[in-house]
Amino acid sequence: MMKVEILDTEEDLAAALAKYIADLSAKFIKERGAFTVVISGGYLIDCLRKLVEPPYVDSVDWSKWHVFWVDERVVPKDHQDSNYKLAYDGFLSKVPILPGNVYAINDALPAEGAADDYETCIKQLVKKNVVSSSTSTGFPKFDLMLLGMGPDGHVASLFPGHPLINEKERWVTYIMDSPKPPPHRITFTFPVINSSAFIAMVVAGPGEVNAVHTALGSTSSVDKLPVQMVQPEEELAWFLDKEAASKL
Numbered sequence: 001m002m003k004v005e006i007l008d009t010e011e012d013l014a015a016a017l018a019k020y021i022a023d024l025s026a027k028f029i030k031e032r033g034a035f036t037v038v039i040s041g042g043y044l045i046d047c048l049r050k051l052v053e054p055p056y057v058d059s060v061d062w063s064k065w066h067v068f069w070v071d072e073r074v075v076p077k078d079h080q081d082s083n084y085k086l087a088y089d090g091f092l093s094k095v096p097i098l099p100g101n102v103y104a105i106n107d108a109l110p111a112e113g114a115a116d117d118y119e120t121c122i123k124q125l126v127k128k129n130v131v132s133s134s135t136s137t138g139f140p141k142f143d144l145m146l147l148g149m150g151p152d153g154h155v156a157s158l159f160p161g162h163p164l165i166n167e168k169e170r171w172v173t174y175i176m177d178s179p180k181p182p183p184h185r186i187t188f189t190f191p192v193i194n195s196s197a198f199i200a201m202v203v204a205g206p207g208e209v210n211a212v213h214t215a216l217g218s219t220s221s222v223d224k225l226p227v228q229m230v231q232p233e234e235e236l237a238w239f240l241d242k243e244a245a246s247k248l
């Protein structure tokens, strides 16, 4: 199922996104005592700012959250390009999520090793039932993924025309030639992204208007953009501000 929310301003988008996340947090914690959230980098983290303010900062049961990255740059965790640093500075440092429930990549490993290590970590969490497993695909089923999108329609570190968008076996893979710097990254694959229960696709501002139009406004497209390949098992919710939706 897909829904598209177009908000007047980016501020309204942040407020709507916070409510959506808080509601899903309450749902999954009630159902299974945990909430597994996968975040991307980029402007998404700034869009989470309403979650770290009242009422949500007080009402969300942060102790049940488990946080993962859909992609990460292969740099030290304190490097300016690190998605972990971006999320820590802008979100994780402001809420009482248990440090042991925040799953960053092993930044001492090169890209291939870091991807293998992250995949092994997730497999262990599936065995412990911290992360669910999709009964239809056998891949890990995260409760919610919070994704941004690039102007070229990339999601995570899955870029248009790159062979990685066709990876069908691995849970986590790596790229050494990312067109968006830095070049070395790890990324979830589409089988994992599309085995998630819910995905929020968060796009604000003028930078992605063409990719948003391609994804939501056009019917025919021979080669699908990565963003058009996103199809979670329960719901894909687009959160757009009026600028991002201006070509719809």
Ligand SMILES: O=C(O)[C@H](O)[C@@H](O)[C@H](O)[C@H](O)COP(=O)(O)O
Pocket (backbone or CB within 6 Å): 040, 041, 042, 043, 044, 071, 072, 073, 083, 147, 148, 149, 150, 151, 154, 155, 156, 157, 180
């Ligand atoms: O590591 C990354 O670069 C992000 O995970 C990436 O997938 C991001 O979500 C989009 O690129 C949008 O981010 P921007 O705000 O930088 O365009």
